[in-house]
Amino acid sequence: MANSQYEYVKQFEQPDRLLPNTWIVIRIDGRGFTKFANKYRFEKPNDRRALELMNAAAKAVMTELPDITIAYGVSDEYSFVFHKTCSLFDRRSSKLVSTVVSTFTAYYVHFWPTYFPNSPLSPPLPSFDGRAVCYPSVENLLDYMSWRQVDCHINNLYNTTFWALIQQGGIGATEAEERLKGTLASDKNEILFSEFGINYNNEPEIYKKGSVVFRDYELVEPGTHNPTVEADSLAKPVQQSKSQAEKDKKRRSKARIVVEHVDIIKPDFWERRPWLLSNKPGKIPKEP
Template identity: 45%
Template sequence: MKWREFFPHKELRYPPSFCAKVISCGAIYVLQSYLLWRQNDCHTNNLCNTCLWELIIKGGKTESEALELLKGTCKEEKNNLLFENFEINYQKLNEMFRQGSCILKTEVIDVVKHNENGSPVRRLRKKLRIVHSKNIAGISFWNKHKCLRNELGSFSKDIAKVEPDFLKSFQFEKRLMPSTWIVIRIDGCHFHRFSDVHEFVKPNDEQALKLMNSCAVAVVKEFQDTVFAYGVSDEYSFVLKKDSQFYQRRASKIVSVMVSLFTSMYTMKWKDFFPERDLKYPPYFDGRAVCYPSSEILRDYLAWRQVDCHINNQYNTCFWQLVKSGKSKSEAQNFLKGTLAGDKDKLLKQFGIDYSKLPVMFRQGSSTFWDKGDIIMINNNKPSDENSQNKVVIEHCNIIESSFWCAHPTILNA
């Protein structure tokens, strides 16, 4: 959503994705060492990149020639190269480039309202502030920002050097069990509010579901180890093949990169599905990784999600029909409490709705996968005459029964 604010004349050609890792800082000195390491890394990389691109753009070197010229040079030599060859004083470059950025929560006195007599009512509030500072791991920086000391503690002394290997020992790298199916399940966070604010049709907004499917297609295409995905409502489960070595099976990186791409795609594709509606604020999703040792257990998981799709959709269809008929939300909930599937079917028929004839996407969810010349199943589980080679397809069909998997043997044999 922010791209246009900073690049008003440049199109975002494809969405970014980000990977993350967890660093467990059990003591304040570990946090201090980590911050020093990251800021030193910022300086080292920026100095090297500044030299590299000056040599390429102004010096006329190729990238390989520039890299060879910089190989083995120390910090002083790079500084001299910039000054003598390009009249650049590195210390006068933008401090954000050299030092990176810190985002702090600072306490400020803010006017929250006015009394009847017009006098302001002030409260202590926290506001975000972006800071660029030379040494964020130093005592002086920490003492300058009271919020850091209050929330994180104080540094006992300044440190000048840190060993990266020491800090890497604190990285939490959960590697997923080998030779198992990896399922990355993505769920929308606070999507009830998001759907209300953006006026989604209840109980199912077809365009919103198609947007989710479009994002899933992008994820499947981007990450080739993804062999199947199943989605319903604001969730999607992505299945990675058993022998996948994607990010060396590190859970945090796999989850973060897939969730971030899905979220980026959702924001980027919004106007494709809601051309007349502005995205008022960006959605966000959480994710988790689960391993399943056999195809049978994996199919049980997917069957569970499809059964859940049916149960939730039938309930929600009844619920919103009752609300539309004049009942309050609490009255509708109480009315449906303890009812069985048959009771709900009868209720819907009173509203003139045959549940079995509702759009199959609402009742059975969406399956997204690479079609590799298998028999394509259409909604009623009958073979289609159309075959498409090596493309990602979206089907709305029964994945609980064996017929789907028999028609698409390459999915579980990937």
């Protein structure tokens, strides 16, 4: 293309590449979702339909972007993890974030009628924003994932108690907030059980633990792999042959993407699924 007098504007474009050899987490959040949830009368404290819709959109994103190794979602937020050896978009922050956010939003709108068939969307339509954060070690990444799941538990226990006080206890929001101010987890559990007969331990796992999305391969025996050490030993991206890269791509495309509501804080989850940290596809489970 010939140069023109206007081409100087390209000088304003600044590089926005993310740090190499780091784990990339793209975390998206719903924009103005409190008003959005009220508009469509989401059930309190949790709306199973809304959570399943988020999960469906997350699975679709992982299907389109096989470089994502694992995702974790709670409420109106989702975190998508790219392996440290990923070179997608040359690790450009703006392109990576915009791709994840736009793909997720598109599928959220696409799947909406499936989960809310009697509530057609109208402007303002649902939208999400996102950010990219780099984590230099596996320990940092696992601590991030643990933080999000702990946050899920803390918020859900509070919300479950808060809405029990309002919906079953018949008090107002301000009074419920005052009642819960300064309470510990044990206090909230006692309120739920003694006043409303709710055993928090029996609440659905999706509410207490959030949703974990990943490609499903055969589980390995605990202790046979140390995925944390193996992943941290990768000082730089491993150069694969073209045939090996194609083989891995096919294995990823054949793997079933699952949504589970499990503990990701304990090391057992990661030890039994070493492919999540190694970026090497496992064995496809045999059909039952």
